[in-house]
Amino acid sequence: MDCREFEAKLWAFLDGELDAAACAELRAHLEDCPGCLDHYRFEDALRLFVRRCCQETVPDALRARLDHLLARLEE
Numbered sequence: 001m002d003c004r005e006f007e008a009k010l011w012a013f014l015d016g017e018l019d020a021a022a023c024a025e026l027r028a029h030l031e032d033c034p035g036c037l038d039h040y041r042f043e044d045a046l047r048l049f050v051r052r053c054c055q056e057t058v059p060d061a062l063r064a065r066l067d068h069l070l071a072r073l074e075e
């Protein structure tokens with residue numbers, strides 16, 4: 001697996017949509033490739049953050065911060 005292939009499958013991997021063989025390939029690539037490991041960690045953290053912010057129990061302050069962040073991304 002090369003880095004382009006890894007990136008193409010990263011979101012499916014994070015969403016748990018890949019089969020065991022594909023997951024094993026991605027994990028093997030992560031062990032060999034610090035750049036993709038950084039990318040993976042970033043996407044994983046971002047995903048957890050967004051998911052937490054989408055729950056109804058999110059404090060208003062956190063939701064406001066996320067709105068602000070998204071507004072900046074859309075500029």
Ligand SMILES: [Zn+2]
Binds near residue numbers: 002003006029033035
């Ligand atoms: Zn890579």
